[in-house]
Amino acid sequence: MEKILVTGANGQLGSELFVLSSNYSQYQWFFADRTKITLDNLDLLKEQLYDINPTIILNCGAYTAVDKAETEKELAEIVNHLAVEVIAKYSARNKVKLIHISTDYVFDGTSSVALDEEALTNPINVYGETKRLGELACLQENPNSIIIRTSWVYSKFGNNFVKTMQRLMQERESISVVNDQIGSPTYAADLAQVLIDIISSSKWIPGIYNYSNEGEISWYEFALTIKEVGGYNCKVGGIPSSAYPTPAKRPSFSLLDKNKIKKVYGVDVPNYKESLKKMLAQL
Structure with a gap:
């Protein structure tokens, strides 16, 4: 029986995988939070991987x-880059299938067309830099791995934009949301299903893939959709990023092109609004 190790088990994606795992009893699932897989302690991480002994x-x-x-x-840097290097080395040495999750923040935001897997990376914040180094380490140490870049992840689990907006829209009469960062949200449950579909598929085609829901929107437009679907009365206004300074710069355009994953794995990508409705119905 294949044994699947899921790191980041308490995160949004890990939690959604846990929900789906009961439908896939042909696998032995091992959900590891930070006590079972310590991504910030590399020596311990090596030991833990051998103890768990996964095949995926x-x-x-x-x-x-x-x-x-x-x-x-x-x-x-340790968690997003060096730990990935350790995991990739382990998976290559032990012939373990590895899917590593990355981010749209590896891009600088200067594109005006949807970014495919070959688009030039040029991160503009530390998070994006460390995630890009993680990608490179993954590809170098285990060229047989699959990397999936995703964006604007939300779920009924954890902290995320959708849940924050819901709370604010119930507490306040009006809110302001940035309207000059363009991309597409990703419902973590959709991505979790894609991961399972890939490992259950008869083929394993290594490389980088993009996945997010369909749609090209700003955070402001996403907030308006949350208001509409949730039936809130709060007034939502759009503001430029310059009016809401943050310690880390965000790419102003990071829409992902999903054609490769659709073609190679036959993935059906739902529209962001449909997925948002599903998620909000669960709350």
Whole structure:
């Protein structure tokens, strides 16, 4: 029986995989939070991988506090880069299938067309830099691995934009949301299903793939959709990023082109609004 190790088990994607795992009892699932897989302690990490002894690794664990990473650069570097290197080396040496999750923040935001897997990377914040180094380490140490870049992840689990908006729209009469960062959200449950579909597929085609829901929107437009679907009365206004300074710069355009994953794995990508409705119905 294949044994699947899921790192970052308490994160949004790990939690959604846990929900789906009960439908896939042909696999032995091992969900590892930071006590079972310590991504910030590399020596211990090596031991833990050998103890768990998986045949498939879904590396969903990461340092994702984008603004905090600007001051916690060392920790972000260990978790997002060096730990990935350790996992990739282990998986290559032990012939373990590895899917590693990356981000649209590897791009600088200067494109005006959807970014495919060959688009030039040029991260503009520490989080994006460390995630790009993780990608490179993954490809170098285990060329047989699959990397999936995703964007604007949300779920009923954890902290995310959708849940923050829901809370604010119930507490306040009006809110302002940035309207000059363009991309597409990703419902973590959709991505979790894609990961399972790939490992259950009869083929394994290594390389980088993009996945997010369909749609090209700003955070402001996403907030308007949350208001509409959730039936809130709060007034939502759009503001430029310059009016809401953050420690880490965000790419102003990071829409991902999903054609490759559709073609290679026959993935059906839902529209962002449909997925948002599904998620909000669960809350």
